[in-house]
Amino acid sequence: xxxxxxxxxxxxxxxxxxxxxxxxxxxxxxxxxxxxxxxxxxxxxxxxxxxxxxxxxxxxxxxxxxxxxxxxxxxxxxxxxxxxxxxxxxxxxxxxxxxxxxxxxxxxxxxxxxxxxxxxxxxxxxxxxxxxxxxxxxxxxxxxxxxxxxxxxxxxxxxxxxxxxxxxxxxxxxxxxxxxxxxxxxxxxxxxxxxxxxxxxxxxxxxxxxxxxxxxxxxxxxxxxxxxxxxxxxxxxxxxxxxxxxxxxxxxxxxxxxxxxxxxxxxxxxxxxxxxxxxx
Ligand SMILES: C[S@@+](CC[C@H](N)C(=O)[O-])C[C@H]1O[C@@H](n2cnc3c(N)ncnc32)[C@H](O)[C@@H]1O
Numbered sequence: 001x002x003x004x005x006x007x008x009x010x011x012x013x014x015x016x017x018x019x020x021x022x023x024x025x026x027x028x029x030x031x032x033x034x035x036x037x038x039x040x041x042x043x044x045x046x047x048x049x050x051x052x053x054x055x056x057x058x059x060x061x062x063x064x065x066x067x068x069x070x071x072x073x074x075x076x077x078x079x080x081x082x083x084x085x086x087x088x089x090x091x092x093x094x095x096x097x098x099x100x101x102x103x104x105x106x107x108x109x110x111x112x113x114x115x116x117x118x119x120x121x122x123x124x125x126x127x128x129x130x131x132x133x134x135x136x137x138x139x140x141x142x143x144x145x146x147x148x149x150x151x152x153x154x155x156x157x158x159x160x161x162x163x164x165x166x167x168x169x170x171x172x173x174x175x176x177x178x179x180x181x182x183x184x185x186x187x188x189x190x191x192x193x194x195x196x197x198x199x200x201x202x203x204x205x206x207x208x209x210x211x212x213x214x215x216x217x218x219x220x221x222x223x224x225x226x227x228x229x230x231x232x233x234x235x236x237x238x239x240x241x242x243x244x245x246x247x248x249x250x251x252x253x254x255x256x257x258x259x260x261x262x263x264x265x266x267x268x269x270x271x272x273x274x275x276x277x278x279x280x
Contacts, residue, residue: 008033008053009050010027010030011027012053012057013068014027014030020066021070023069023073023226023227024226024227024228025072032072040068044064070147073147073150075150077114077115077116077118078118078163078166078167079164080167081119084253085219085269088271088273089217090126090130091269093273094131097217097246098131100246106138107127107134107138108139108140108214108215109140109142109216109217110141110142110143110144110215110242111123112144112219113145113146113201113220113221114145115147115154116150116153116154116159117143117153117157118159119143119219120141120196121186123217123219125175128189139193140195142196142197144197145196146199146200148198154196155196157186158180158184159177159185160184175187176189201220202231202234204234206238210242214242214243214247215247216246218239218243220239222252223252224255229258236257236262236263237259237262240262240276245276247276248273249263249273249276250274253271257274262276263276264276
């Protein structure tokens with residue numbers, strides 16, 4: 001019997017993912033549907049992708065549709081990824097922000113598209129390591145991601161040796177993690193600074209509102225490359241409203257804001273970050 005895989009309507013799957021997560025998948029990467037949906041097919045008692053597509057076309061299973069969009073996300077991340085933003089924060093930006101926030105004794109960070117949590121925990125560990133004088137301050141690091149599975153992993157704060165070996169200085173391992181069998185788990189003092197939840201950045205409203213305190217630092221790194229230009233513009237306009245007037249936005253090292261007129265790029269510390277231009 002000929003494999004049903006040859007007749008898979010990948011265009012339907014691409015459109016479904018786009019509709020739910022705004023992630024634009026190139027047809028040259030259709031093979032990813034085959035590799036990433038294997039487990040999901042098995043869990044639903046199916047053997048071929050085409051069976052799944054036929055089932056999806058009945059439009060009766062929104063939960064399954066969301067699981068497919070989530071399974072197709074690229075979750076690549078690591079501790080202190082692209083180190084320079086963290087170093088710039090430590091050496092220059094945070095000392096100034098801390099001075100400015102003395103009256104409120106509060107700092108708020110958002111790791112938007114946090115994947116398995118390494119970005120948020122890197123911020124938390126950096127604060128503990130370099131700014132111990134902030135004991136008693138209210139320091140909150142929010143992490144959000146569309147994919148439930150990675151959010152759960154971030155909440156657990158449990159990492160395999162391979163993940164620990166990527167970008168994490170040895171002294172951080174010793175100070176901020178406990179060894180559990182083959183894995184490492186973040187210590188409670190790091191864990192309690194971070195809060196993780198599932199949220200889609202392309203759905204309005206964004207997971208935070210302006211009525212909440214605004215953010216001092218937002219990391220929106222290595223996620224917009226999968227979005228269309230229109231989606232990027234809408235998202236960045238929303239992010240702009242959530243930043244404090246003296247706050248800062250970090251994008252991935254090869255990313256730019258889609259709406260440059262509302263941002264001032266600042267080149268410092270071998271990296272670029274963006275300040276919100278105030279609009280009348
Ligand atoms: C490549 S990872 C980047 C993680 C981290 N920011 C970093 O730079 O290391 C991209 C993350 O974006 C998430 N993502 C993709 N589309 C999203 C959406 N529409 N809303 C929220 N998160 C999304 C994926 O689930 C994935 O975990």
